[in-house]
Amino acid sequence: MIENTFGMDIMPENEHDRLNALRRYKITGTPSEASFDGIAKLATQIFNAPIALLSLVDAESVYFKANIGMGTTKETNRGQSLCSLAILDKKVTGFEDTLKEDILLTNPNVIGDFGLRFYAGAPLITHDGFMIGSLCVIDKHPRAFTAADRQILEGLARTAMDQIELRSSSIDKIDELEGVNITMATMQQRLLELNDEMELANDELYRTNSQLNKSYDLTVLLNKNLKKSERRFRSFIDKAPIAFAILKGRELVIEVANDMMLKLWHKTEVILGKPLAQALPELQGQPYLGILDDVFTTGQNYIGDTAYARLESMGELGDHYFDFTYEPLKNDEGETESIIVIANEVTERIKRNEHLEALNYQLEIALKAGELGSYNRDIRTGKMDCSETCKLNFGLTKNDRFDYDVLMQSIVPEHREMVYQKVQDAIQNKTTYHAEYLIRWPDGSLHWINASGLPKYDAEGNATHLIGVVADITKRKNYESQKDDFLGIASHELKTPVTGLKGTIQLLERFKDKTGSDIISRLIDQSAVNIKKIVTLVDDLLNMHRISEGQLHLEKTTFKASKILTSSCHNIISQGNHQVNITGDLDADIFADEQRLEQVLVNFVNNAVKYAPESREINITVEQLQDRIKITVKDQGEGINPAVQPFIFDRYYRANHEGKSYSGLGLGLYISAEIIKKHAGQIGVDSTVGLGSSFWFSIPLPTAEK
Known part of the structure; x- marks a missing residue:
C-alpha cells in the first residue's frame, strides 16, 4: 500500500490498464530531454510561475520527465504528489490557495517547509484515453487561475502528450536523431539565453506587480505580454525536433x-x-x-x-x-x-519492413523447396509456432497440437537426453543448436529428424525463443545404413585378398635388389606404397562397420604415455622431413586400449603431415589434468575454417582444401572420435586460419577410470 495524504481514493478505476499504457511509452526513469524541458520552461514563462513539472504517475512514484524550478529532483512519492490528483480528471486540476483545501491540509508539500500554495495541473491523455501524468505549474504564493489559463495549460499538455506519442513511435530511429541532438543542444543554449532574458523580465514584472493592486486581473497582464510570448513560442517551435x-x-x-x-x-x-x-x-x-x-x-x-x-x-x-x-x-x-x-x-x-517481407517470402519459398519445416519455440512456456511442413515431419496434421512436450515425447527415449542437452548448450553458450535424432510417429513408424535452431534473447540477456528448421532425413539415413552394410561386406571380402597381396609384395621387396632392373625395383616400391593405402582404407571401413554395429571392443591395459607417442611418430621421424617435439608428462600412466589409442595418435600426426606439409615442426604435448590425461598434436599449417570445425569429426566428412586433392574416405577422424568416446573421453580441435591447428583428446586417468 502506498502512502496517501489526501484522505480520498487516488487510484483511478482503470489503474491496471493505465499503468500498462504508461509503460508502453518506455519513458519513466529516462533522462531529461530538451523537447520536454522546453515545454515545461515555456509553461513557466507563459504563466510567470517559478516551477513547472512534466510528471509521469507510476504505481508508487511520480517521475519528473521535465523539472523547471525543483532543482535535481527526479521523482517523489505518489501519495504526496498533487499530480496524483491531476490524473483523476480530464480537466485541469487547480488549487488557487492550497490552505483552503481540506484534502491538502495534511499534505507535507503544503504544510511542510516547501510551502506549496498554488497548483494547476493538466492531465497527459493518451490517444486511447488513459491519463498517464500531468503538466503542472506550481507557486509558493496563492494566485488566480482563469478559464483562459486552463485552456492554455490544456493546450500545452496536449502538445506534450503529442511529443510523447511521437517519441514512442520514433524510438527505433534514435540513431537517426543524433544529428538533431546537436540542434537540441544549440536550442538548449538558446533557451538558457532566453531564460536569462526572462529572469530580467521577471524582475521587471515583479517590480511592476508590487505597484499594482493585489486584485489586478492576471489576464490583463498576460494579454499585454501575449505578443512577446508568441514570438518566443514561435522561436521554440521553429527549432523544435x-x-x-x-x-x-x-x-x-x-x-x-x-x-x-x-x-x-x-x-x-x-x-x-x-x-x-x-x-x-x-x-x-x-x-x-x-x-x-x-x-x-x-x-x-x-x-x-x-x-x-x-x-x-x-x-x-x-x-x-x-x-x-x-x-x-x-x-x-x-x-x-x-x-x-x-x-x-x-x-x-x-x-525496411517491405524489404523484410520480401526476404520472408523468399525464405518461405526456400523452406518449401527444401522440404524444411520452421518452428518458433517459446522457451518459457514451451509453446511452439510451427509451419505445416514442420508438423508433417512429425507425422501430424496442420491442426494437431504440437508443443515442446509433444516434441520430446515423440523422440525415442535413448535420444531425448542428447537433444535436451544440445538445446541447453546452445542457449547457455549462445551458439547454434544442431541435432539428428530418431522419432516415432503417431502411427508407430520410425523417422529420422535433422533439427537446427538459434536462440533469441531479450534485453537482459535471457533466452526467450528458439527459432529454427527441421527436415525429415529418413531416406538419407536409410541410404547411409545401406551404404554402411555394403561397405562392411565389401571390406570383409577385401580383407583376405588384400592381406595375401600385402604378403606377396613384402616377399617381392626382399628380392627387388636382386632383379637387376631399376624399373622392377621402382614398381615394387610403388606397389608397396599403394597396398599400404589400400590396407588403411580397408581397415577404416572395417572399423567404421564395427562402430556402426556396436562391435568396437576395447582391450585396456596400463602403459606409459611415452610408449604410444614414440611408436606413433616412428614412421614420420624416420622419414626425416619433419621435426617432432614431444613434451609434457611422458611418464604419466594411461589405462586404455593401447592399439586403439595409437591409432588415434597416428591419425592426428599423419593429418598434420598430410594437410600441413609446410609445417616442418609437429608439437605433441602430454598434460595430466585433475582427473584426465590430455594429449595434443599441434601443427603450424594453414588452419581450419571455423565454419567447418563443428563437422570435422562427422562420418565421411572431407573439408574443401581450395583445389588441393587428398586421398581417403573421410573416416579417420570419425573413427578416432568413436574410439575416444568408447574410452569415455573427449576429442576436439582448436584452430585459427593462418596459425595452424591443434587436435586433442582426453581420457580419464587410471584411478578415475577404475
Whole structure:
C-alpha cells in the first residue's frame, strides 16, 4: 500500500490498464530531454510561475520527465504528489490557495517547509484515453487561475502528450536523431539565453506587480505580454525536433511551419501565408484535405499511423509515409480556429519492413523447396509456432497440437537426453543448436529428424525463443545404413585378398635388389606404397562397420604415455622431413586400449603431415589434468575454417582444401572420435586460419577410470 495524504481514493478505476499504457511509452526513469524541458520552461514563462513539472504517475512514484524550478529532483512519492490528483480528471486540476483545501491540509508539500500554495495541473491523455501524468505549474504564493489559463495549460499538455506519442513511435530511429541532438543542444543554449532574458523580465514584472493592486486581473497582464510570448513560442517551435505546423481557418492557411515540417513537405518559407491546398497542390485527390476539414468541423483530433502520401520534390512526385496528429485549437466558445499539425516521416522504416517481407517470402519459398519445416519455440512456456511442413515431419496434421512436450515425447527415449542437452548448450553458450535424432510417429513408424535452431534473447540477456528448421532425413539415413552394410561386406571380402597381396609384395621387396632392373625395383616400391593405402582404407571401413554395429571392443591395459607417442611418430621421424617435439608428462600412466589409442595418435600426426606439409615442426604435448590425461598434436599449417570445425569429426566428412586433392574416405577422424568416446573421453580441435591447428583428446586417468 502506498502512502496517501489526501484522505480520498487516488487510484483511478482503470489503474491496471493505465499503468500498462504508461509503460508502453518506455519513458519513466529516462533522462531529461530538451523537447520536454522546453515545454515545461515555456509553461513557466507563459504563466510567470517559478516551477513547472512534466510528471509521469507510476504505481508508487511520480517521475519528473521535465523539472523547471525543483532543482535535481527526479521523482517523489505518489501519495504526496498533487499530480496524483491531476490524473483523476480530464480537466485541469487547480488549487488557487492550497490552505483552503481540506484534502491538502495534511499534505507535507503544503504544510511542510516547501510551502506549496498554488497548483494547476493538466492531465497527459493518451490517444486511447488513459491519463498517464500531468503538466503542472506550481507557486509558493496563492494566485488566480482563469478559464483562459486552463485552456492554455490544456493546450500545452496536449502538445506534450503529442511529443510523447511521437517519441514512442520514433524510438527505433534514435540513431537517426543524433544529428538533431546537436540542434537540441544549440536550442538548449538558446533557451538558457532566453531564460536569462526572462529572469530580467521577471524582475521587471515583479517590480511592476508590487505597484499594482493585489486584485489586478492576471489576464490583463498576460494579454499585454501575449505578443512577446508568441514570438518566443514561435522561436521554440521553429527549432523544435518535431515537424510542427499551424493551419488557420477553414481555408487552412499555413500560419506556422517550422524547419522540420518544411523539410518533410519539401518546401521553403515562401509557402507561409498560403492555403495548404495551394502550397501543396499534390494533395488534391488524396484524403488529407478532407480529413483536415472534418477535424475543423467536428473539433475532434485525428491521429494517422504510417499513412501514405504522394509529395512533390524536385519536380517529381514521390512515395512517403508519415505518423501524424491533427489537433484542433479552439476559442473560448469551443469553436475551432486553427489546426495544429505534428508529423514524423517513417518512410525508411516502411521500406525496411517491405524489404523484410520480401526476404520472408523468399525464405518461405526456400523452406518449401527444401522440404524444411520452421518452428518458433517459446522457451518459457514451451509453446511452439510451427509451419505445416514442420508438423508433417512429425507425422501430424496442420491442426494437431504440437508443443515442446509433444516434441520430446515423440523422440525415442535413448535420444531425448542428447537433444535436451544440445538445446541447453546452445542457449547457455549462445551458439547454434544442431541435432539428428530418431522419432516415432503417431502411427508407430520410425523417422529420422535433422533439427537446427538459434536462440533469441531479450534485453537482459535471457533466452526467450528458439527459432529454427527441421527436415525429415529418413531416406538419407536409410541410404547411409545401406551404404554402411555394403561397405562392411565389401571390406570383409577385401580383407583376405588384400592381406595375401600385402604378403606377396613384402616377399617381392626382399628380392627387388636382386632383379637387376631399376624399373622392377621402382614398381615394387610403388606397389608397396599403394597396398599400404589400400590396407588403411580397408581397415577404416572395417572399423567404421564395427562402430556402426556396436562391435568396437576395447582391450585396456596400463602403459606409459611415452610408449604410444614414440611408436606413433616412428614412421614420420624416420622419414626425416619433419621435426617432432614431444613434451609434457611422458611418464604419466594411461589405462586404455593401447592399439586403439595409437591409432588415434597416428591419425592426428599423419593429418598434420598430410594437410600441413609446410609445417616442418609437429608439437605433441602430454598434460595430466585433475582427473584426465590430455594429449595434443599441434601443427603450424594453414588452419581450419571455423565454419567447418563443428563437422570435422562427422562420418565421411572431407573439408574443401581450395583445389588441393587428398586421398581417403573421410573416416579417420570419425573413427578416432568413436574410439575416444568408447574410452569415455573427449576429442576436439582448436584452430585459427593462418596459425595452424591443434587436435586433442582426453581420457580419464587410471584411478578415475577404475
